Amino acid sequence: MNHFPAKPHHHGALRAALIQAGIDILQSDGLQGLTLRKCAARAGVSHAAPAHHFDGLVGLKGAIAHHGLLLFRDAMLAASAGAADDLAQLKGICQGYLDFAAAQPALFRLMFGFEKHEHRKVSVELDGDLAYEVLREACAPFVRDDLPAPILEAQVWSLIHGYATLYLSGNFLRELHALPQQQAFEQVMAALDRMVTR
Amino acid sequence: MNHFPAKPHHHGALRAALIQAGIDILQSDGLQGLTLRKCAARAGVSHAAPAHHFDGLVGLKGAIAHHGLLLFRDAMLAASAGAADDLAQLKGICQGYLDFAAAQPALFRLMFGFEKHEHRKVSVELDGDLAYEVLREACAPFVRDDLPAPILEAQVWSLIHGYATLYLSGNFLRELHALPQQQAFEQVMAALDRMVTR
DNA sequence: ATATCAAACTTGACACTGTCAATATCACAT
DNA sequence: ATGTGATATTGACAGTGTCAAGTTTGATAT
Numbered sequence: 001m002n003h004f005p006a007k008p009h010h011h012g013a014l015r016a017a018l019i020q021a022g023i024d025i026l027q028s029d030g031l032q033g034l035t036l037r038k039c040a041a042r043a044g045v046s047h048a049a050p051a052h053h054f055d056g057l058v059g060l061k062g063a064i065a066h067h068g069l070l071l072f073r074d075a076m077l078a079a080s081a082g083a084a085d086d087l088a089q090l091k092g093i094c095q096g097y098l099d100f101a102a103a104q105p106a107l108f109r110l111m112f113g114f115e116k117h118e119h120r121k122v123s124v125e126l127d128g129d130l131a132y133e134v135l136r137e138a139c140a141p142f143v144r145d146d147l148p149a150p151i152l153e154a155q156v157w158s159l160i161h162g163y164a165t166l167y168l169s170g171n172f173l174r175e176l177h178a179l180p181q182q183q184a185f186e187q188v189m190a191a192l193d194r195m196v197t198r
Numbered sequence: 199m200n201h202f203p204a205k206p207h208h209h210g211a212l213r214a215a216l217i218q219a220g221i222d223i224l225q226s227d228g229l230q231g232l233t234l235r236k237c238a239a240r241a242g243v244s245h246a247a248p249a250h251h252f253d254g255l256v257g258l259k260g261a262i263a264h265h266g267l268l269l270f271r272d273a274m275l276a277a278s279a280g281a282a283d284d285l286a287q288l289k290g291i292c293q294g295y296l297d298f299a300a301a302q303p304a305l306f307r308l309m310f311g312f313e314k315h316e317h318r319k320v321s322v323e324l325d326g327d328l329a330y331e332v333l334r335e336a337c338a339p340f341v342r343d344d345l346p347a348p349i350l351e352a353q354v355w356s357l358i359h360g361y362a363t364l365y366l367s368g369n370f371l372r373e374l375h376a377l378p379q380q381q382a383f384e385q386v387m388a389a390l391d392r393m394v395t396r
Numbered sequence: 397a398t399a400t401c402a403a404a405c406t407t408g409a410c411a412c413t414g415t416c417a418a419t420a421t422c423a424c425a426t
Numbered sequence: 427a428t429g430t431g432a433t434a435t436t437g438a439c440a441g442t443g444t445c446a447a448g449t450t451t452g453a454t455a456t
Contacts, residue, residue, distance in 0.1 A: 008448065036442080036444090037443085045406090047442095048406070048444080049405055051445085056443070112363070112370075115230075115303070116368040128414050149372075150371075150373040151388075153371075153373075157360065158357050158364060163352065165359065169310065180220035187349045195389050233413070234415090235414080243433095244435050245413095246414095246415080247434055249415075250434070254414070
């Protein structure tokens with residue numbers, strides 16, 4: 001029996017190996033350094049092997065982004081676990097958001113750097129809802145009559161996402177870099193209190 | 199006389215022509231399509247000519263980003279001109295922010311997509327303060343004792359920047375795309391009122 | 397056991413990219 | 427007029443993504 005593709009062929013799990021190789025390369029060489037041929041070499045296969053598992057470079061990047069969104073979601077869940085109240089949970093998720101972006105900046109840029117048209121062929125995989133579900137749930141307790149869920153979620157997501165990208169790029173918000181990273185983060189996230197309290 | 203480099207050589211103003219060619223290419227072919235050789239061809243020079251005016255592709259991108267930040271600043275200024283009060287001015291700037299990102303998405307991505315290490319050689323040119331000065335001034339009236347300027351500015355910038363990037367990428371905030379663009383924007387920007395009023 | 401066959405992988409080629417070295421050309425000061 | 431330095435061209439090189447063709451592999455049917 002065992003009709004599962006456990007080790008169907010030569011390499012076996014080349015698809016997963018290529019995604020992991022891509023994440024490793026992103027970590028060491030940055031987004032610019034991510035290359036089909038380097039991924040193939042790192043996985044120990046020839047340069048054209050990835051074509052049998054992904055639709056070119058865009059397809060590989062889409063799969064990496066999808067896998068990265070899973071890690072991203074787990075990081076946010078872990079950072080918000082054990083929160084005392086709803087607000088602490090929301091802030092914990094934002095903390096996980098920032099920490100993930102800081103720990104894996106190139107993967108983060110890949111995940112959120114897609115253009116509209118690049119997105120089409122991997123629309124199923126690159127589903128933003130995947131990672132944002134946890135953020136959405138954390139926003140739910142604060143929904144009010146005059147603040148519907150999509151608006152509140154957009155406000156919170158925009159704040160944390162904008163802060164993560166601007167602060168981590170290093171080119172902007174330079175006055176904030178005088179403060180310790182954690183302190184700056186907490187002061188900016190104080191805007192959440194004002195957004196959320198009626 | 200005339201020691202100004204009005205038309206010093208073969209092409210004359212190749213540097214400016216290359217920057218303009220780059221902006222045109224960004225508009226038509228996207229960030230991925232921006233190429234040293236295409237810029238050179240569009241400016242009518244050979245493929246290696248740009249090397250005499252920019253430090254490689256990174257240098258050209260830095261110069262384009264610098265020029266884009268000037269356009270960006272002007273767009274924000276124009277959008278906020280004639281505002282009735284301080285809050286309307288701040289919202290006008292945010293409107294200009296979003297409109298610019300929507301009108302020139304590839305240029306916007308280039309301006310804000312730089313990594314830390316790519317930034318070094320063009321640090322003088324790619325000065326984020328350049329464009330953010332107008333946003334900073336619009337924030338000034340709302341500074342309070344318990345809300346120092348750098349924190350308030352970071353909150354406002356993060357909100358509008360995060361919204362612009364997330365909304366325009368098309369992969370996220372999908373529920374918001376059901377609303378008309380202007381209406382969605384205004385509802386999200388309502389968070390500014392809460393940030394700013396004491 | 398043997399033949400068959402499709403999937404997985406390799407090899408080789410192509411056009412395109414950024415970058416460099418060598419060369420040519422022009423403007424201008426002397 | 428003569429040289430000098432900035433400006434531009436040409437040619438080459440290593441990498442890149444992608445495609446076409448061939449080769450290996452392993453499962454399945456007979």
